[in-house]
Amino acid sequence: MPKSALTGSRIREHRLMRGLKQADLARQIGISASYLNLIEHNRRRIGGKTLLALSEVLGIDPSTLSQGAERAVVTQLQDAAASDVDTLVELDQIDDLVARFPGWAAKITAQHRRLRALEQTVGGLNDRLTHDPVLSEKMHEVLSTVSAIRSTASILVATPDLGTEWQARFYSNIDTESRRLADSSASMAAHLDVLSRKDTGRATPLEAVFAAFDARGHHLVELEEGGDPHALATQLPEIDSAEARALALQYFRTYSADALAMPLDAFEAAAHELNFDPAALAGRFSVPLEAALRRLASLPRGATIPDIGLVSCDAAGALLVRKSPSGLALPWFGAGCPLWPLYAALNAPGVPIRRLIEGEDGARFTAMALAHPSGPLRFDRPPVYHAIMLLVAQDDQQDDPAIPVGSSCRICARSDCDARREPTVLTQA
Template sequence: MPKSALTGSRIREHRLMRGLKQADLAREIGISASYLNLIEHNRRRIGGKTLLALSEVLGIDPSTLSQGAERAVVTELQDAAASDSDTQVELDQIDDLVARFPGWAAKITAQHRRLRALERTVGGLNDRLTHDPVLSEKMHEVLSTVSAIRSTASILVATPDLGAEWQARFYSNIDTESRRLADSSASMAAHLDHLSRNHTSRATPLEAMFAALDTRAYHLAELEEGGDPQVLLDTFPELDSAEARALALQHFATYSADAAAMPLEAFREAAHSAQFDPSALAVTFNVPLDAAFRRLASLPRSATVPDIGLVCCDAAGALLLRKSPSGLALPWFGAGCPLWPLYTALGTPGFPVRQVIESEDRAQFTAMAVAYPTGPLSFERPPMYHAAMLLVARDDQTATDASLVGTSCRVCARSDCPARREPTVLTQG
């Protein structure tokens, strides 16, 4: 299992770079110098509020200090190792690679993402060529027309003494079919050109949206002030396809509705008063619980706001939204760990689930989940459900009843997990 014991070392490194004394930094964030000393020597785990306070004083993003950012890179490297089973790699030394050569680790993960995206692109193009009804129809037209021209030409060659009247008819047929062939070919070329122009480097539109929202930590200041979602779209280069922009617009619309129902300053004050309890906030603002989840996850980072993550999925378990908290890497696609309360909630729609969970990095979170119907209700079909899970980092990381969870089975080292659905790539031997 990866060892994420480098957060304290990073804190010490950045403190020394800024010329701060340990006692001065400890006093500024409201802890004792002896406790900070234990943190810097990786002998105490660090809670969300303390981490955010340190990052604010040091003037650095919390993910740069936390093991969460490193864990995401470790997870990507493990996935890269699994994708090439013919090459043996030192899985037990991935932590050392990330710690000693972060640039190389980032380069490898970036290349792996690109290869994965290219593989999906090839698969997607193959599906299009196989199942695209427009392309199939146009190809049928081309082949039919070529066959007609060939048949007519064969008759002319095989019958040299054909009368002038019949020759004229056949020549006219060849001319008509040739024009039809040209039109069909041009139409097919235009369709292929349309597909190529709409192709993007992102594997899926959802991944493009995830990448865009990650750059803002899921807080969209423009929409807090009633900004135009269409204008906001142009600030995200990651949204490089019509499909990704459409998904982003849907998210922007939901975000704007949440912001209107729960104005930022009023919500932030209420969140502190309620100690970030989403059920209390849902009652205060008279909104559904999942709306309170989203609003909490969209709060701007500060030393007084805990580290908050959010995961949403559909009834099949596929992720629709993901904001990773420090200490728990979330997959970019597919489904996550089957032990997440997110999936428990799908089995009891409308009934909230709360549970303390512990990641492989031993970071603990209060996980709260709920499944809710989406779309209009109808007597003609059963309701469709989505589920949302809020993850709030715990300052006290010593809960003994915490449920052990992972990112996904593929990169989870827990061999005795009863919910495992596929072998882990971390198994040695």
Template structure:
């Protein structure tokens, strides 16, 4: 049933909620009770002066009766129905549900948001645990210590008359491995404790740098104003960046940011980007810079209400993710093990050849994926070229879109030929 013809149902629900009889409302509106009955059962359309009169009598706005629930509530429930993927869910009667049972509708929408948030958390935690090098290393140490203790214990149990010297050696071995197991377990507990704190727990320098940009919305105002002179103070003040490796990598990334900001001044570039509809090729031609510089600069623009959602992913020639800016509607894995269908990886096969493809995330959002790969600067002709690729994601309404995912472990799509491993999600695609 369309939203436009449910005005009668809303009139009836409103009349019942205020405790008014049908005959009384009809009398005050100047119509017969039988005609009002036809209206309330959506058998007669209503509008104009009569709608205004009835709305006034029921102490509500005419638009509340004619348009019903706000679009946000309807869109939320339609998303819940789509996620359910169950033929028994009457998705075409969402408006009627909201009109007749607003409390239940609000609860369903709230639970839908809650489920989506939990699924996103699950994807993030799974990705974190899967690619956490510290956890992987400690787990192997635990398994090694357990195997050694079990093997030594089995020998002692199965050989009761073992020589006293060998028995002492085996006891010493069990003691050593037990101590190692205890120390490794304590280290794992400490690592998990760090992960729960906001100011620590970054397992790699790349993750620390990513957290630095995430907290600033990927826009570093200090560099925009002071250029490269702001880099060292920023690094010293950043709680995320600690350790020699992280500081060294942060200098390189922030220096690149400063170079981009100098070549593409913020105000002029933002205006040009909006004028050229965020087309990276047109912007690169206007400013005489390479595409990857434009990609990075677009990803660092301050968020504007009328601007599309923009994301960025870069990787090396091995396909390992270096930097990432996830756009709304597209969950990106932290580092490594991303979806092999990303245009980003296809660009590595043809360095220097830019591509444009409309893609759809597993969350259902569509993006234009601009991708290009190329060598970083070389000091001499004999050096092996180091290739890096970048993919700019710009939200769009274009169709059709090629389906891609985040990473196989949390991708709900079925029958994907590129899948490496089963998904932990049971939700239907």
């Protein structure tokens, strides 16, 4: 399996360029040489204070060490390998491909994204052909008109001795229905033409909304500055349909409410003071815990802010919000790993759950999950719950036991997993 981001390799490279011994560098930043060795071999995730200390000693910007582009390319190459089960690829050499041939790696991932976009477009069009009410109505008009014309023509053929008056009526009916058929066919063709031009790669409104979030790092500057959620929903290029705009408006209103209750500067300062503890932050700002979890995930990326991911699901387990942290890819479709605390939270609504989890490449995260009502509670109907899970990257040295998790069963190579629901396409570890 690919390792986590190549931050460790870059640290080793800059250390050797400066002629520093591993033990000397470890001593200067206050960690053990064995732990630094694990970092340099990409076997331990790094961030926060340790990353800042290393960058200071090495005399380089923290972003130079922690840039996330390579992790994204590795994840996309893994996704590309999983999508083609008939071709065997050297999964254990993906890191080397990215490091030695970044141009080719970028080319492969770009082609894979294009193929996936086309597949999603075809899937979306197929779904439209099946469920589109406009198309169903037009098809019904065409079929009913064809049936009417056929019935009228059959009467004319089967009854040659019809009087002149009746023949004129039937011919008039055929003419009227033929014109109706032409209009319905043209209308249906125009509707299909509109659908065929939507080559966005986003098959559903939800994908369009989170394409907009992903493009901005889940930090919406316009709403941080008090912008209008409705205006933003109509301005972003990723949100290209009425359905997507309606859905985006819901998420943007929630974002605006969170930003208003927890202003960015005050919240970021409090997050550092309280060590990014969502429960403490919820108490500080008098907001529900799920709001503090969302707000932490909306912080802008920075050297002093840990790598934070967020995922949420509905009561059926289908993923809604997806913000992937480095080292743990989140699937685009269906459900995620059954071992995620996200799903455990659904079994205990209202009870906060905190677990240490470990991805397949050794990246560790503190996962904090909560199931909460998705709307107001009412006496006349059962509550509907959503679950939310914050993922905060860890770079501590303790060998605390962690729950081994994956992305989804399809691209998880862990062997002997009791939660597996389908075979993997990868080599079992």
